Amino acid sequence: MNENLLHALNDCPPRLAQALLPYLSGEQFSASFSAEEVTALQQASGLSAPELAIALLPIAASYAVAPLSHFNVGAIAHGESGRWYLGANMEFAAAPLQQTVHAEQSAITHAWLSDESRLTAVTVNYTPCGHCRQFMNELNCAEQLTIALPGCATQSLHYYLPNAFGPQDLGVTQKLFDPQTQRLSEHDDPLVQAAIDAASQSYAPYTRAYSGIALQLASGHWITGRYAENAAFNPSLPPLQSALILMQLHGHPVSALRRAVLVEVAQASLSQREATAATLSALGCHPLETVTITVK
Numbered sequence: 001m002n003e004n005l006l007h008a009l010n011d012c013p014p015r016l017a018q019a020l021l022p023y024l025s026g027e028q029f030s031a032s033f034s035a036e037e038v039t040a041l042q043q044a045s046g047l048s049a050p051e052l053a054i055a056l057l058p059i060a061a062s063y064a065v066a067p068l069s070h071f072n073v074g075a076i077a078h079g080e081s082g083r084w085y086l087g088a089n090m091e092f093a094a095a096p097l098q099q100t101v102h103a104e105q106s107a108i109t110h111a112w113l114s115d116e117s118r119l120t121a122v123t124v125n126y127t128p129c130g131h132c133r134q135f136m137n138e139l140n141c142a143e144q145l146t147i148a149l150p151g152c153a154t155q156s157l158h159y160y161l162p163n164a165f166g167p168q169d170l171g172v173t174q175k176l177f178d179p180q181t182q183r184l185s186e187h188d189d190p191l192v193q194a195a196i197d198a199a200s201q202s203y204a205p206y207t208r209a210y211s212g213i214a215l216q217l218a219s220g221h222w223i224t225g226r227y228a229e230n231a232a233f234n235p236s237l238p239p240l241q242s243a244l245i246l247m248q249l250h251g252h253p254v255s256a257l258r259r260a261v262l263v264e265v266a267q268a269s270l271s272q273r274e275a276t277a278a279t280l281s282a283l284g285c286h287p288l289e290t291v292t293i294t295v296k
Contacts, residue, residue: 001024001025002062002251004062004063005024005059005062007062008058008059008061008062009021009024009059011058012055012056012058012059013045013047013055015044015045015046016041016044016045016047016052016055016056018044019040019041019044019045020041020059023037024059030249030250031060031063031085031086031087031110031249031250032083032084032085032086032110032114033083033084034082034083035081035082035083038052038082038083038084050123050148050154053076053078053084053121053123053148054123054148054150056076056084056086056123057074057075057076057123057124057125057150058074058125059074059086060074060075060076060086060087060088060103060107060125061073061074061088061103061125062074062088063086063087063088063106063248063249064088064089064090064103065088065089065090065091065092065248066089066090066091067091067093068091068093068097068100069089069091071089072088072089073088073089073102073103073124073125073126074086074087074088074103074124074125075087075088075103075104075106075107075108075122075123075124075125076107076122076123076124077104077107077108077110077111077116077119077122078119078120078121078122078123079111079114079116079118079119079120080116080117080118080119080120080141081116081117083111083114083116085107085108085110085111085114085116086107086110086249087103087104087105087106087107087108087109087110087245087249088103088106088107088248088249089101089102089103089106090106090241090244090245090248092279092282092283093282094282095278095279095282095283096275096278098234098275099238099241099275099278099279101237101241101244101245102129102131102132102135103124103125103132104122104124104128104132104135104136105132105135105235105237105241105245106245106249107122107124108122108135108136108139109228109237109241109242109245110245110246110249112176112177112228112242113224113225113226113242113245113246116177117177117179118140118141118177119139119141119145119177120141120144120145120146121145121146121147121148121154122136122145122146122147122148123147123148123149124147124148124149125149125150126149127149127160128147128160130161131234131235132235133157133160133161133164134161134164134165134230134231134232134234134235135230135235135237136157136161137157137161137164137165137166137231138166138167138175138176138203138228138229138230138231138235139175139176139177140174140175140176140177140178141177142157142158142164142166142175143158144156145157147159147160165231165232166231167205167231169231170206170231172205172206172231174203174205176203176228180200180201180202180203181200181201182199182200182201182202182210182295183200183295183296184196184199184200184210184263184265184293184294184295184296185293185294185295185296187291187293189261191214191216191222191259191261192214192261192263192291194214194222194224194261195212195213195214195224195261195262195263195291196212196263196291196293197212197224198212198213198214198224198225198226198239198263199211199212199226199227199239199263199264199265199293200212201226202226202227202228202229202239203226203227203228203229204227204229205229206229206231206233207229207268207269207270208265208268208269208295209227209229209264209265209268209269209270209271209272210227210264210265210268210295211226211227211238211239211262211263211264211265211268211272212224212225212226212227212239212262212263213225213226213239213240213243213260213261213262213263213272213276214243214260214261214263215243215244215247215257215259215260216257216258216259216260216261217252217256217257217258218256218257218258219256223243223246223247223250223252224243225239225240225241225242225243225244225245225246226239226242227239227242227272228242238272238275238276239262239272239276240260240262240272240275240276240279240280241279254283254284254285255284257283257285257286258286259286259289260276260280260285260286260288260289261288261289261290261291262276262288262289262290262291263290263291263292263293264290264291264292264293265292265293265294265295266292266293266294273288273290276288
């Protein structure tokens, strides 16, 4: 168990901390809890589901990387499957602030990359900023999504974002978390193909600039990320950031990165290349490989 998680246990109720220890110290823990584990934690702690989610926020916030703000935010995305996905804010020193990942984006993307089909709620330890409210408005559950905060009544997303602008205003019917399978050309390099597979599941209904990334680790394993676009454009999440979310939540240090491949479709109206290369450079990582593919 990493030191941050160990310290976070001190901020949990004693009975919960004791119940969490076997999960957090397990080699297979990936910053999420199955429906069965959530039930077991409720029984062991004596907490209701909403109380448990609030009590777990220090665990989520322990994953934060905040060298600029020194302000740790934790969030939990509640999947319709019953699984809870942790997330935390991520900042990158020497990279533009626009590359920052917000905690709500982290938890939601964690669920999305884990193939969750829909969310029911998001629990977060601080009120969502406008950026995150707009990001959540892109979800296929936005109309029903609830937001839970410590010391506050649970409210709908639209309580926090009234008169919202979203996909429907631009004539888009598919939403983030709806299945996306673009038919893209293939490649014989396995890492490039992994990035292509990620790009094929990216969500880019406004620009069709489908993109994905594959990050190979020292162990030989790789982690992929995919682009999540937004009707308001600025809250869109680049593919690199989605992959870095999983790296952080699954306990892989950036120093383990050995190769990075970005895949983009040919003649797209925008490119992730320069921003991705700049962020990787700020992290002290190897040069970025970029592969252009075609839509079949």
